[in-house]
Amino acid sequence: xxxxxxxxxxxxxxxxxxxxxxxxxxxMSGAEDLYQDTVLRAVAAKSVPQDQTAYRVWLFRIMRNxxxxxxxxxxxxxxxxxxxxxxxxxxxEGSADQMVNALAVRLAFQKLSKQHRDVLAVVDICGFSYTExxxxxxxxxxxxxSRISRARQALISCLNEDDRVIALPLCKPRRGRxxxx
Amino acid sequence: xxxxxxxxxxxxxxxxxxxxxxxxxLAAQLADDPVLAQRVAHLYRLKAALAGFSDDIVPxxxxxxxxxxxxxxxxxxxxxxxxxAVMLLSWPTPMSRPAEGTAIPSALLQHDxxxxxxxxxxxxxxxxxxxxxxxxxxxxxxxxVHLLQSGDVTHLGLKGPNRCRLSLVVxxxxxxxxxxxxxxxxxxxxxxxxxTTGGRDYExxxxxxxxxxxxxxxxxxxxxxxxxSADKALYLAALEAARLPCRA
Numbered sequence: 001x002x003x004x005x006x007x008x009x010x011x012x013x014x015x016x017x018x019x020x021x022x023x024x025x026x027x028m029s030g031a032e033d034l035y036q037d038t039v040l041r042a043v044a045a046k047s048v049p050q051d052q053t054a055y056r057v058w059l060f061r062i063m064r065n066x067x068x069x070x071x072x073x074x075x076x077x078x079x080x081x082x083x084x085x086x087x088x089x090x091x092x093e094g095s096a097d098q099m100v101n102a103l104a105v106r107l108a109f110q111k112l113s114k115q116h117r118d119v120l121a122v123v124d125i126c127g128f129s130y131t132e133x134x135x136x137x138x139x140x141x142x143x144x145x146s147r148i149s150r151a152r153q154a155l156i157s158c159l160n161e162d163d164r165v166i167a168l169p170l171c172k173p174r175r176g177r178x179x180x181x
Numbered sequence: 182x183x184x185x186x187x188x189x190x191x192x193x194x195x196x197x198x199x200x201x202x203x204x205x206x207l208a209a210q211l212a213d214d215p216v217l218a219q220r221v222a223h224l225y226r227l228k229a230a231l232a233g234f235s236d237d238i239v240p241x242x243x244x245x246x247x248x249x250x251x252x253x254x255x256x257x258x259x260x261x262x263x264x265x266a267v268m269l270l271s272w273p274t275p276m277s278r279p280a281e282g283t284a285i286p287s288a289l290l291q292h293d294x295x296x297x298x299x300x301x302x303x304x305x306x307x308x309x310x311x312x313x314x315x316x317x318x319x320x321x322x323x324x325x326v327h328l329l330q331s332g333d334v335t336h337l338g339l340k341g342p343n344r345c346r347l348s349l350v351v352x353x354x355x356x357x358x359x360x361x362x363x364x365x366x367x368x369x370x371x372x373x374x375x376x377t378t379g380g381r382d383y384e385x386x387x388x389x390x391x392x393x394x395x396x397x398x399x400x401x402x403x404x405x406x407x408x409x410s411a412d413k414a415l416y417l418a419a420l421e422a423a424r425l426p427c428r429a
């Protein structure tokens with residue numbers, strides 16, 4: 001049962017909660033279903049964490065568990081592979097005079113694997129610390145650290161592969177340059 | 182050439198997750214290494230692009246199919262004015278009390294969301310399918326200022342004098358044969374009425390309306406939703422008599 005104290009965090013976090021749903025889901029319809037089911041589940045809970053941080057973790061974890069349940073039911077549950085050598089990943093971050101186009105980043109984000117979207121959404125979209133993310137995903141904080149690193153490197157690779165969406169120059173191209181990057 | 186800093190360390194730095202001493206060392210290194218500083222700046226921009234994701238999307242209305250009912254103890258309906266209003270309306274309304282000990286209706290969340298954001302202040306016309314409400318709305322001194330339709334759910338936000346706000350959440354497709362009795366609950370925290378008729382589920386919610394006024398309006402609306410040909414004169418008079426100011 002929700003009282004006024006818990007009602008507030010649910011309302012305050014609704015945008016991020018829906019953002020997380022959008023990050024996890026393949027389409028808007030799926031995101032809306034996930035969001036609404038999560039709210040219903042939270043509202044119907046008989047006991048909820050009193051601490052505000054714990055409440056947030058609890059609320060977002062409900063959504064993640066619902067998402068995993070759905071994937072499992074569809075036989076599409078991803079494997080969370082933590083074995084890649086992080087230092088073996090590419091360290092290129094794109095051209096320095098290139099503005100990061102938010103739309104391009106979000107398009108690239110949608111192309112990432114489910115596990116990469118999951119961890120990036122928890123930290124960057126939902127704003128959880130590594131410790132909170134670790135609690136939510138039930139892994140050690142060090143695993144969050146490595147997953148974030150892999151996911152962001154995958155995002156960078158995805159952006160670098162698609163010149164059509166990232167090429168918004170930070171400055172006007174200088175004369176003599178053949179492109180704006 | 183940049184000194185080697187593990188990629189994982191750069192990401193943790195951008196996330197503010199490095200221990201203070203290590204973060205300070207890396208910050209000093211960035212000051213002397215423009216190439217490394219550019220890489221970090223790029224990571225910051227990526228993070229910012231994703232962090233703004235939630236700001237640019239509008240969540241759908243909160244679900245209205247409530248799992249249960251609000252649990253706060255209702256005030257008994259024996260209030261003199263309320264009883265008089267309900268009697269005056271003399272509608273053969275079977276009233277039942279909702280189940281005890283369960284949760285808040287999600288339509289209340291929707292109402293609070295709207296009221297909190299103070300969305301919509303200008304009067305808008307009732308949609309065609311809700312024009313039957315017009316006499317009751319007008320006689321109550323209310324105005325429609327918010328309309329949100331999403332799938333089967335329509336949220337009508339009504340504003341009264343003194344900024345009081347009342348929500349009607351209508352859900353279509355509950356089955357024409359399904360009929361739930363008129364239920365009303367008045368507590369210190371909210372006023373709530375609910376009924377189902379003609380394949381539609383109606384939930385009426387307010388926070389600060391005078392009980393008599395809420396009860397009069399809810400009863401009138403229920404009556405009209407069930408029988409739109411009924412004589413309106415009596416209940417319109419009752420509604421006008423019950424135009425009490427909001428408690429807020």
